[in-house]
Amino acid sequence: MQEPNWQAVSPKYTHLLRIDKTLFVLMLVIPLTVAVVFVERIPLWVGYIGWGSLLLIWLGMVFLWAPRRYRVTAYAVLPEEVHFRVGALWLRHTAVTHNRIQHLEIEQSPFERLLGLSRLIIFTAGGSGADLILPGLPVDRATSLRDDLLKIIREEPQLDEPITVAGKTESAESQRDTGTSL
Amino acid sequence: MSGRLTWERLPLLALIFFFFSSVRLAGKHLYQAVPVLAGLFIAVDRVRDFIPHILVGFLVLLLITTVLRYRRFFFVTEEGRIRVRQGVFRKVELNLDYDRIQQADVEQPAYFRPFGLAVLKLQSAGSKAQEVEVAGIRSARAQQVQRDILAEQQAAATAHVDVERSADTALSSVTPEQADFGFTLRNAEVLRIGLMQNVFVVVGVLATLLFSNPYVGQRVRDRIETVFEQFPSTAEAVLVVGSVTLFALVIFVLGTVLFYFNQYYGYRLVRQGDRVRYQAGFTSTLSRSFRVQKLQQVDIRQSWMGRLLQRFQIRISQAGGHAQKQDGKFTIPCAHQALLEDIRSDLRLTSPQWQSVHWSYFPQHVALLTLVAGLFFGVWVALGVFVFLLVVRLRWWRRFAYHFDGLWLALRHGFIGQREMWMPAAKMQAVTRTQGPLQRVLGVANLHISSAAGVLHIASVPLEEAKALQAQLLDVTRSDYRRWM
Incomplete structure (x- = not known):
């Protein structure tokens, strides 16, 4: 398979990942701190170990994982399909063709709004696993991408002929049988 | 606008339907409350x-809810x-356009049949599948x-082609012999359906259910x-206990056989052009239809019992199959090899060339x-688990295969039984x-x-094969603007 022309997402996506992971670590720090401070039976050294390891996790996430994650997140919009690739150790590469797109959505969380980023979500009929989410796009890029895709979808030809047809193929039509009975 | 519409009420007999439906709903909710109720009881x-x-x-x-809902x-x-306008506390008005309806079933429960009434079940194609049940309308109207x-x-599909009226009316009166394709299941076949169900799975589920609740489990013990x-x-x-258990099992199997016999009695399938319809049932009959152009996946299964009986079960799914319940699918419950081949050729499934996957x-x-077993139960158990799993996995791997020919993508797997899933590639x-880290090393x-x-x-x-297959799938899909649903 010829590699598509991959495009990087906005560099600000790294900051978004940092904010997300910081919040994630905080959500673990708060209950730990509450437990250590208010439950007397938990000795203080448990707290130190917990805080220490969470600090390490946080440092790793913010300074190693986030920049690397940004580097391995890429998308490509081809004339007839959209590709998205993410992951270094665990690689995931999803592709959707334009003629299977159901609808498009742009989403923005408060932090994304702060950074001027947004997510373009490409919905297909294949359920949640088959929806393509392009994260970390600058807002105007997301909108122009959406408008381009919408234009393409609108101008798609619609053929009446279905993909799946039952019955004998045309060549065998002449020797059509009259139904089987058990 | 809506004020001028004449909203119709259902006949009084529909009360029976609403009563059963209320009981079913209550049962569903109460089931989740069983532990609480049991706790309260004790x-x-x-x-x-x-x-x-x-x-x-x-x-x-x-009774009050039944009447209110009615x-x-x-x-x-x-x-x-x-x-449809319904709801007791929360009133809901649903508009279902016919061309958006995914599936239309007409069911005739035993208590409606003498009066010529039926239940019309409609399922919309929206992302959150909505279901409407209109109970007690005249079966001719349904x-x-x-x-x-x-x-x-x-008409929506072939906007300019004038619809062949004669073919369109009353698919129900077409016999399998007159249709483009069709068959009837004989009683001997219908009796096999219950046998094909995996009884031990049901028994297992029942047993876990009995013992999952500590109170009930203790009582049973x-x-x-x-x-x-x-x-x-x-x-x-x-x-004595052994023979009683065996007897109970036999009764259970007989019950299953009867249950499915009742459900699929007189199974008759006809296909006329693009439309397929089946009709079956003893005490209550169900007729279900779908259009071939909406087909998304064909599932051909054979359980281990099915293998002994040399019978297959076929399920055809349409869009929205993720949310669709198993009993809502278009099912051919029992097919022998020759019938299966007929159905395959009618649906134009290709003859597969199965490709194995990497070792x-x-x-x-x-x-x-093995590690988990070793940690909890010691070395010997771990060794046993290791050997057993190797044998199981070896067989699983040997039977796991896929097929792609530009038209269909198929996947086959199974341990004793077998399952084949076929998907029109362009859909x-x-x-x-x-790719995980280990897979990267292995390529x-x-x-x-x-x-x-x-x-x-x-x-x-x-x-390389994966990349090629991904590219080929995109190739056949991206320029295919034919109807996929």
Whole structure:
């Protein structure tokens, strides 16, 4: 398979990942701190170990994982399909063709709004696993991408002929049988 | 606008339907409350005296809801759509356009049949599948709506072609011999359906259910112990309990057979052009239809019992199959080899050339599960688990295969039984390639191909092959502007 022309997402996506992971670590720090401070039976050294390891996790996430994650997140919009690739150790590469797109959505969380980023979500009929989410796009890029895709979808030809047809193929039509009975 | 519509009420007989439906709903909710109720029953002694009162109160509540639900249900059919207004506390008005309806079933429960009434079940194609049940409308009218829906969809599909009226009316009166394709299942075949179900799975589920609740589990255990104590020796007790269990199992199997016999009695399938319809049932009949152009996935299964009986089961899914319940699918419950071949050729499935996957798929999970067994039960158990898993995985890997020919993508797997999933390649919604660190070293990747009715997971394919397959799938899909649903 010829590699598509991959495009990087906005560099600000790294900051978004940092904010997300910081919040994630905080959500673990708060209950730990509450437990250590208010439950007397938990000795203080448990707290130190917990805080220490969470600090390490946080440092790793913010300074190693986030920049690397940004580097391995890429998308490509081809004339007839959209590709998205993410992951270094665990690689995931999803592709959707334009003629299977159901609808498009742009989403923005408060932090994304702060950074001027947004997510373009490409919905297909294949359920949640088959929806393509392009994260970390600058807002105007997301909108122009959406408008381009919408234009393409609108101008798609619609053929009446279905993909799946039952019955004998045309060549065998002449020797059509009259139904089987058990 | 809506004020001028004449909303119709259902006949009084529909009360029976609403009653059963209320009972079913209550049962569904109460089932989740079983642990709480059991706890209450044990903890608060005084509750026990009031059980009759509670039961009567519950029945009254059920009756009131039944009547209210009946009183608040209205519907109206218009050109090309149906509207339903329902709900006791939260009133909902649903507009279903015929061309958006995914599936239209006409069901005739035993209590409606003498009066010529039926239940019309409609399922919309929206992302959150909505279901409407119109109970107690005249069966001729229900069938008319079903026909209108198919005709509407046909008209939407072939806007300029004038619909062949003769072919369009009354698919129900076409016999399998007159149709383009069709067959009838003989009683001997229908009797096999129940046998094909995996009885031990059901028994297993029942057993876990019994023992999952500590209170009930303890009661059952006590009961068993008392029974055992009544016998002079353990051997006799085992013999008696064993034969009773066997007897119960036989009864259970017979019950299953009867259940499915009732459900699929007189199964008759006809296909006329694009439309397929089946009709079956003894006490209540069900007729279900779908259009071939909406087909998203064909599932051909054979359980281990099916293998002994040399019978297959076929399920055809349409879009929205993720949310669709198993009993909502278009099912051919029992087919022997020759019939299966007929159906395959009628659906134009190609003859598969199965491709095996990389050997690294074979030892998956073995190391982890062996480790867990070793940690908890010691070395010898771990060794046993290791050997057993290797054998199981070896067989699983040898039978795991896929097929792609530009038209169909198929996946086959199974241990004793077998399952084949066929998907029209050009109806693919998305294709994902994943690769873990270990797979990177081995140079393999997984492919996940989503259709509108489910996902085919092809594990551990050599990387170049995976890339090529992904590219080919995109190739056949991207320029195919024909109707996919």
